[in-house]
Amino acid sequence: MKLADLAAMAGVSTATVSRALSGHPSVSKTTQERIRALAREHGVRPNQLARNLRMRSTGAIALAMPLGHARTQHLTDPFFLSLLGFLADLLVDRGYDILLSRVLPENDEWLDRLVDSGRVDGVLLVGQSDQYDTIERVAARYAPLVVWGVNRPEQKHLTIGSDNILGGRIAATHLLGLGRNRLLFLGDPAPPEFADRLAGFRDAAGTTAVEVLSCEMDPDAVHAAVGARLAQGDAPDAIFAASDVAAMSALRALTEAGLDVPGDVAVVGYDDVTLAAHTSPPLTTIRQDLVTGTRLMVETLLRRIAGEPATSAIVPPELILRASA
Amino acid sequence: MKLADLAAMAGVSTATVSRALSGHPSVSKTTQERIRALAREHGVRPNQLARNLRMRSTGAIALAMPLGHARTQHLTDPFFLSLLGFLADLLVDRGYDILLSRVLPENDEWLDRLVDSGRVDGVLLVGQSDQYDTIERVAARYAPLVVWGVNRPEQKHLTIGSDNILGGRIAATHLLGLGRNRLLFLGDPAPPEFADRLAGFRDAAGTTAVEVLSCEMDPDAVHAAVGARLAQGDAPDAIFAASDVAAMSALRALTEAGLDVPGDVAVVGYDDVTLAAHTSPPLTTIRQDLVTGTRLMVETLLRRIAGEPATSAIVPPELILRASA
DNA sequence: ATCGGCACTGCAATCGATTGCAAAGAAGTT
DNA sequence: AACTTCTTTGCAATCGATTGCAGTGCCGAT
Known part of the structure; x- marks a missing residue:
């Protein structure tokens, strides 16, 4: 059920429906209520693709792990998976969807495709793997990109990582x-x-x-x-x-x-x-303090998306004393 | 860089560019090569949103875990995370992207919104949690939906699960x-x-x-x-x-x-x-044989997307003998 | 010379929502 | 009564790609 259908039923234009559903003030309370009720009744759920295309923003963040060397490591490694879990939590809390891309870099275009696809507002990379150069190149032209990994001198891309x-x-x-x-x-x-x-x-x-x-x-x-x-x-x-x-x-x-x-x-x-x-x-x-680390990643990314400046950060590791040593 | 820009540079219409890049036979080899070269040179990467909107298909699958009771269990549980890992692998191999939705069901609309958003071609759910009824309702009208979980008599939604x-x-x-x-x-x-x-x-x-x-x-x-x-x-x-x-x-x-x-x-x-x-x-x-289980989930989903019939399945569990018993 | 057929290419509609601008109608002012 | 102002709504352009249909130009056939 799309907006145009609802518009026909309500006897108004799609423009009015759009404005009514988004709570635009220039639509009368009466009409707004009427359209809202009709929308609820018929289960109208606007097409996000069309919306995103028009709005030039998607409400989604790409989350990718370049798997350069160790193909298998990441799947079994609970560390990476819980990093992913934390990030997912934080992004969902902020209303973002997550486009998950497990990347097996076959050429150096994978990241370009991701950032230029128009499907995401920003990109989070988990680990640099052997794709350091590709990341550097793309980061030079695409701001909303934050990486979990090491920070080298002269590095252009933003990283959050532990020391x-x-x-x-x-x-x-x-x-x-x-x-x-x-x-x-x-x-x-x-x-x-x-x-x-x-x-x-x-x-x-x-x-x-x-x-x-x-x-x-x-x-x-x-x-x-x-x-x-x-x-x-x-x-x-x-x-x-x-x-x-x-x-x-x-x-x-x-x-x-x-x-x-x-x-x-x-x-x-x-x-x-x-x-x-x-x-x-x-x-x-x-x-590795993932709670802090992932929070920093998300905050840094959102800052970049908003066009604000942001810097790399390092979270300090901590010795957890248990029985094995 | 969008198709229209390239078209202007090449002195042809966007229609021709589109056809050239997709290898449409009715564009002459000469023009095709010329446009291809120009595209490579200038790094043209078509906007996927626009493409998807027009094509009415997205190349993405939603992967969601309804977290009804145990909020925390799923994040830490390596079983769920590795299920997710396997699914991600299989879907990526088949060229699908993954829209990850960690769902905290606040109302019974969450699944409707997901399937009607137009952003995905199908939905995989991991676990039924306490959302059995919602899943049943949506499955009745939306075919490409496959769930990892238990199968009850009279159940309408497709499940893959272990016995x-x-x-x-x-x-x-x-x-x-x-x-x-x-x-x-x-x-x-x-x-x-x-x-x-x-x-x-x-x-x-x-x-x-x-x-x-x-x-x-x-x-x-x-x-x-x-x-x-x-x-x-x-x-x-x-x-x-x-x-x-x-x-x-x-x-x-x-x-x-x-x-x-x-x-x-x-x-x-x-x-x-x-x-x-x-x-x-x-x-x-x-x-629990996740290799088989996740393969079945993906195959079943793809069958449903293609409009073919598909049925629920149960994978048998297996005793793995080690030292603890 | 005329016409049919073929190989290309472009125009314009389409997907479904958002939004600037204008217009219609109601209300208020002088 | 005429004019301004405000509220409410609709028209149509826009986002960027895809594609049916029509048009152009060139070829050989009659």
């Missing part, structure tokens, strides 16, 4: 404070976030050597890698995992190897996903 | 087969899925009594409830949790109480979320 270097430092400091000195970093050091975590970890470890156990980030691969490493003997006494999911796989491999956590090996994770509090033993981890 | 009654039966049979006879069901028996799981569990338990420990589904509440129950003494020797997340909280409470799993208490979860394989001990659970 991964500091996070790594905190982890190392805590483990050294426990008297551990055979440190192991567990994870794939390629993605920029993880690279920073490792850098901070090494930095704060100072003269203490840091072994790097590099592996794919999916749970099975991590579990296998840790198992294989433990089989070599000469186990580390502390593991800093690049993510909580990796830490949980490590926990299992350690248990299977008959090692006690934290007695024999202390384990520190990263993210503080919901389940981290519910492993056994509960996971000590570096929390 | 929760059978799942409950399998759990009970397995636990009885282990010689356990002090059975406890853990979770909120109100939502239809959980009610079915409990019903099947009771059914297969036969004369063996089933204790029900009813609690909210968020991890802290479950953990507290199990802790309190164990403090009473007279512990059960088998727990069937309504979800894996609940089972993991139970695992932790059991460990804290000094009980061995599965020695003292066997634990069976439900869903088989990714992390279920990585708890300690790894969780025996009833798998």
Whole structure:
């Protein structure tokens, strides 16, 4: 049922119907009530496409994760999914719809298509993956674009992210404070976030050597890698995992190897996903403050949409002490 | 850059540009190539809104979770999030965009608005929550609507779901087969899925009594409830949790109480979320086959969009044997 | 020379809502 | 009575693409 139909029924023009439904003051109270009642009765729901086309605004935000390297990581990673959940909450609260695009970048046009499609008022990207250059290029001409990820000097696109270097430092400091000195970093050091975590970890470890156990980030691969490493003997006494999911796989491999956590090996994770509090033993981890982070992302984006200036921001990570370290 | 601009540059009409870009055969090869080249050069990306309005099709599917009772459950529940992930994958593969709507049903119009907005070609709902009647009403007039959830007799809307009654039966049979006879069901028996799981569990338990420990589904509440129950003494020797997340909280409470799993208490979860394989001990659970389930949802929806007939389906659950039971 | 047929291309309507401008009618003023 | 002012409504343009139908020009056939 469209406005024109209602107009015919009410014996007025579509213009009047449009104005009546939007509460435009230049339509008499009488007519307005009459049309409103008729609209309710017949279940009139205006076509949003037409409206958006005319209004040049859509009330929708694109939410996309470029999946450059790790195709699988994002689906299983509760961290990304809860980031998505928080963002969805905030956007819905502000009356925005969400156009979800899981992007497998096949060429460097994907982001152009998204921003030029006219279907969204702004774009939120989760992770830079290996698309840093594309993002930079598009951000130069398209303002309402905010990215969750790392911030490099000279960078043009707006990012919100947590301070991964500091996070790594905190982890190392805590483990050294426990008297551990055979440190192991567990994870794939390629993605920029993880690279920073490792850098901070090494930095704060100072003269203490840091072994790097590099592996794919999916749970099975991590579990296998840790198992294989433990089989070599000469186990580390502390593991800093690049993510909580990796830490949980490590926990299992350690248990299977008959090692006690934290007695024999202390384990520190990263993210503080919901389940981290519910492993056994509960996971000590570096929390990324998603509540603040996602709020900042949305506020920054809305500011950009409104044409106001906005800047990148970094939210500090925080050590969450539980039983595993 | 819109088609009209390009048309002006190329010295042709927008009609010709439109036809050239869409590869319409009645545009000469020469002109077509010339326009294509010009389009590439100037980065022309047609406005999708206008296109969709004219074509009366959008290339987008709405994905919504009505959150009737448990506001918080869905965000933290990895099962729902991974369902969403699978669906997103499948839809993206088929060239659809996804309009994500986290719905907090305030009135019974939310679904009408969604289907009548003109912004999507079809709607996928995850869970019926307490919106069964609304869904029934809208499904009666709107075909491309598929729901993940339970299927009741006389039901008009299409559902894909797993057989929760059978799942409950399998759990009970397995636990009885282990010689356990002090059975406890853990979770909120109100939502239809959980009610079915409990019903099947009771059914297969036969004369063996089933204790029900009813609690909210968020991890802290479950953990507290199990802790309190164990403090009473007279512990059960088998727990069937309504979800894996609940089972993991139970695992932790059991460990804290000094009980061995599965020695003292066997634990069976439900869903088989990714992390279920990585708890300690790894969780025996009833798998909901999301790969099949989500594929069916998407296929069924596409069939409905194409105007073909389609029916509801139930995917059988499966016992995944790990160490916890 | 005329005409039929073919290959292109453009005009203009269309999708469904919004909105500036003008006009009609009512009310008030002198 | 004539004129202004205000309220209320409708006409028609607009957003940007798609597409049926008509028109142009060129070819060979008669």
